[in-house]
Amino acid sequence: MDCVQLFLVDAFTTSAFRGNPAAVCLLPEVRPTEWMQKVAAEMNQAETAFLYPDDGSLRLRWLTPTVEVDLCGHATLATAHVLRELDAQGQLPKFLEPYWRNAGLRVHSRSGVLAAESSAYGITLDFPVTPAKAISVPDGLANALGVTESQIRFCGQSAFDYLVELDSAARVRELRPDMKMLASFPVRGVIVTATGDTSDHDFLSRFFAPAAGVHEDPVTGSAHCALAPYWAIKFGRETLFGFQASSRGGHVRMELRGERVALSGRAVTVSRGTLLV
Numbered sequence: 001m002d003c004v005q006l007f008l009v010d011a012f013t014t015s016a017f018r019g020n021p022a023a024v025c026l027l028p029e030v031r032p033t034e035w036m037q038k039v040a041a042e043m044n045q046a047e048t049a050f051l052y053p054d055d056g057s058l059r060l061r062w063l064t065p066t067v068e069v070d071l072c073g074h075a076t077l078a079t080a081h082v083l084r085e086l087d088a089q090g091q092l093p094k095f096l097e098p099y100w101r102n103a104g105l106r107v108h109s110r111s112g113v114l115a116a117e118s119s120a121y122g123i124t125l126d127f128p129v130t131p132a133k134a135i136s137v138p139d140g141l142a143n144a145l146g147v148t149e150s151q152i153r154f155c156g157q158s159a160f161d162y163l164v165e166l167d168s169a170a171r172v173r174e175l176r177p178d179m180k181m182l183a184s185f186p187v188r189g190v191i192v193t194a195t196g197d198t199s200d201h202d203f204l205s206r207f208f209a210p211a212a213g214v215h216e217d218p219v220t221g222s223a224h225c226a227l228a229p230y231w232a233i234k235f236g237r238e239t240l241f242g243f244q245a246s247s248r249g250g251h252v253r254m255e256l257r258g259e260r261v262a263l264s265g266r267a268v269t270v271s272r273g274t275l276l277v
Helices: 033-043 073-088 094-099 141-145 169-174 224-235
Strands: 003-011 020-026 048-054 057-063 104-109 112-119 122-128 152-157 161-166 189-195 203-209 214-217 239-244 250-257 260-265 267-276
Touching: 003 073, 020 033, 020 073, 033 048, 033 057, 048 073, 048 094, 057 073, 057 094, 073 104, 073 112, 073 122, 073 260, 073 267, 141 161, 141 189, 152 224, 161 224, 169 189, 169 203, 189 224, 203 224, 224 239, 224 250, 224 260
Parallel strands: 020 048, 057 104, 161 189, 203 239
Antiparallel strands: 003 020, 003 267, 048 057, 104 112, 112 122, 122 260, 152 161, 189 203, 203 214, 239 250, 250 260
């Protein structure tokens, strides 16, 4: 019976059982998408990352328990964190050795070529920005979030999600959305944000994606690809600090670099084992 290495990692945190958990599966070769989807459902995490060599390059895919997604920050950070730990322990699989260079890697994905590397901030990801274009508040969105339209300061749509700024951090923290209503909108999810309310972050946010099988994501790297350009204009600087105010919570450092954004955070390996296949 074959087996592959499987890890559970808490990303965008320095403490276990905080941040955003992701499963990371290291494959010596590609497996059928149907198999990956079954593994992701079995892991039952917001995302499971699958990393494997593919025709001379390295490919990274992300699957929720129900669908494949185009971009996932925390599972990418978790993947780079796993490779860094394995390399430090002299246990990096031989099939990955050619791709882990100078404490970093480049991967091909559904969102193009992405990079991740060790840095002073833990792991730094090089992702594309996905700015939100202003739109009128879609019918029913305020009601689905449990707010009034007068409490919405901005509504926009990025490549993946709606971005909604509310009038206070307290309102963001207290949201109890109607998940069935949110799942009916034609987007991956809804990012809700406001100016920060403590000294360790500039802004806070929450992310809801019931249509993708994730009611509330604990810390969403890809959401910060839209949050970074939005808040950079408001703060007048390119380096920002965000806090995702889920029950687990997590911090993301952002640095805008033109049409790219560097997302940085730390991670903790919670478990490690083998998947029998």
